[in-house]
Structure formats: C-alpha cells, structure tokens
Amino acid sequence: MELALLGGSLRPGSASEAVLHLCAGLAAGHGARTTVHTAADLDLPLYRPGALHRAPAARKLVETLRRADGVIIVSPTYHGGMSGLIKNALDHAEELAHDRPAYLDGKVVGVAAVGWSEHGAATAVSALRTTVQSLRGWVAPMAVTVDATGVAALDVPSARAALRADARLMRRLDILVGQVTDFADRHARLSV
Numbered sequence: 225m226e227l228a229l230l231g232g233s234l235r236p237g238s239a240s241e242a243v244l245h246l247c248a249g250l251a252a253g254h255g256a257r258t259t260v261h262t263a264a265d266l267d268l269p270l271y272r273p274g275a276l277h278r279a280p281a282a283r284k285l286v287e288t289l290r291r292a293d294g295v296i297i298v299s300p301t302y303h304g305g306m307s308g309l310i311k312n313a314l315d316h317a318e319e320l321a322h323d324r325p326a327y328l329d330g331k332v333v334g335v336a337a338v339g340w341s342e343h344g345a346a347t348a349v350s351a352l353r354t355t356v357q358s359l360r361g362w363v364a365p366m367a368v369t370v371d372a373t374g375v376a377a378l379d380v381p382s383a384r385a386a387l388r389a390d391a392r393l394m395r396r397l398d399i400l401v402g403q404v405t406d407f408a409d410r411h412a413r414l415s416v
C-alpha cells in the first residue's frame with residue numbers, strides 16, 4: 225500500500241521534518257511504500273484556481289496524493305494553525321476535485337503537529353483535521369502533538385536522535401502510523 229507523507233518547514237533543523245521522517249520509517253515498518261514530500265518539495269506557488277499551468281512540483285504532489293492509499297501530514301504550528309506552506313500544498317489538492325472519488329475521499333489521513341507546546345500544536349492538529357475533512361479525507365482518530373522546545377536549537381541529526389529517543393512520542397507516532405497503514409491496507413484490498 226502507498227503512503228504519501230507531507231510536512232516540515234523551511235527552517236534549517238525543522239522539528240516537523242524530523243517527525244515526518246520518523247513517521248516514514250515507522251510506516252515502512254508497517255509494510256507501506258512511502259513517498260515523502262518535505263517543505264522544500266512543498267514550497268509551491270500560491271494555488272491559483274483555474275490556472276492552466278501548474279508548477280512541476282505541484283503536479284508531482286497532486287500525482288502522489290492521487291496514487292496514495294493513505295496520507296500523513298506533519299505541520300509546524302504557526303499562529304494557532306497549520307503553516308501557510310502546508311495549507312497552500314493542501315489547497316493544490318483542489319486539482320483532485322474531478323477525480324472519482326474526488327479529493328481525498330476513501331483515503332485515510334493521519335495528522336501531527338509540532339509547536340512550542342503540545343497545547344499550541346493541538347491548534348494546528350484541529351486546523352489540519354478541519355481541512356482534511358473538507359477534502360473528504362478520512363481522518364485517523366489518533367493525532368500526535370509535539371512540544372519542540374527541547375530540540376529547537378539542535379541540528380537535524382541531533383533533533384532526530386533526540387525525538388527518536390523519546391519513547392512516549394515514538395509510541396504515539398506508531399499508533400498513528402499503525403492506524404493509517406491498517407486502514408489504508410484494508411481499503412486498498414477492498415478496492416481491487
């Protein structure tokens with residue numbers, strides 16, 4: 225089963241990108257084939273409804289979403305919601321409006337967010353859930369909020385190592401990834 229993973233920020237040492245890669249590793253352990261789109265891949269032009277030309281990176285994202293049985297999104301928390309970069313990437317899913325099924329219908333979507341506190345990250349999780357449901361995605365019940373204050377000043381390998389060493393976080397991410405891969409796998413089998 226195919227899993228698309230989107231997330232991260234353009235900040236060097238992005239904690240949400242580190243969490244995204246941890247999710248990808250866990251997903252591979254659950255038997256998923258993964259395609260990861262980090263913030264550099266999602267640094268797309270603002271979505272323009274009706275435009276005839278789409279940037280190659282935007283077309284690639286839409287194709288990845290179209291192919292995926294499930295999706296995992298890890299956003300930084302910006303001002304009480306998901307980052308603009310992630311929201312804009314999800315706005316490009318409007319290109320799936322005329323698919324059958326349309327948008328993310330039939331795809332399970334797991335969400336996680338990173339902030340300066342778990343409480344702050346919960347605001348981004350809530351925004352992600354609303355947007356995913358608007359895209360007709362089937363939101364996984366589990367969501368993960370991450371307090372990044374402990375790893376904010378670390379480089380990517382150190383931040384990844386510190387997050388991986390957090391047993392509670394890894395257990396919660398594994399539940400989230402397990403829900404997404406299990407649902408995606410069952411749905412993919414039913415659809416053949």
Ligand SMILES: Cc1cc2nc3c(=O)[nH]c(=O)nc-3n(C[C@H](O)[C@H](O)[C@H](O)COP(=O)(O)O)c2cc1C
Nearest residue numbers: 233235238239240300301302303304339340344372
């Ligand atoms: C523009 C901006 C707005 C932010 N707003 C919030 C916020 O509302 N709540 C929160 O908990 N953290 C907030 N933060 C902190 C980020 O969520 C935190 O630094 C997180 O680690 C960013 O993700 P990254 O490490 O992947 O860049 C904000 C950071 C920035 C740069």
